[in-house]
Structures are given as C-alpha cells and as structure tokens.
Amino acid sequence: METTIIIIVAVVLVLSVAIKAIFFPPKFPESKTFKCARCAKISTHSDRTVEAWRRGFTKLYCSSCHQKWLQSQPQVKPSGGGCVSVLFIAALLPSAIIGFLKWIV
Secondary structure, three states: OHHHHHHHHHHHHHHHHHHHHHHOOOOOOOOOEEEOOOOOOEEEOOHHHHHHHHOOOOOOOOHHHHHHHHHHOOOOOOOOOHHHHHHHHHHHHHHHHHHHHHHHO
16 A cells, blocks of 8 residues: 555656656747846856746846856855755655555555
C-alpha cells in the first residue's frame, strides 16, 4: 500500500515536470541585445537580464550599471537560519506525508 502511494506521487511529480517543460518552455527576449536604461550602452543579455525580462521589467541595466546600483544600496544583514529551516522541513515532509496517509487509511 505504501509503495503504491509513493509510486503514484513520484509519477505525478515526474509527469508535472515533463508537462511544464513541454508545454510551457522558458521564454527569451526577441533580441540577444538590449540598450542599458542608465548609460545607453548596447549589451548582450545575461541570465540576470533574461530573468528580469521574464518578470516584466522594461528597464534593463548592463552589468557595470547594475554593479554600481548594488554598491549604492544599503547592505541588509541576512537573517540566517533560512536554509536550516528549509532543510528541516524538507527532511520532515516525507515522514509527515507517510504518517498522515497511514492515519487516514
């Protein structure tokens, strides 16, 4: 019984990833270059600018202007523990699902 449920969950996950990759491929800008919104330099897209374009940003910045902007931003102290929390949840999630399924059956 447990093995069947695990196999079904695994098949559903694999199929959902495959369907997403086939029917919803990642979009890319029409042109390989863009004009920097700050210095007007023509630059090629990087992973950062492609992701910004996918998120709907219309003003894109070259790497040097982006670095200048990053340096002008106040440094935010990381909270720490975010990774540990995610790992803790990821470690307990399969056990919680199996325990829940045993409880309802």
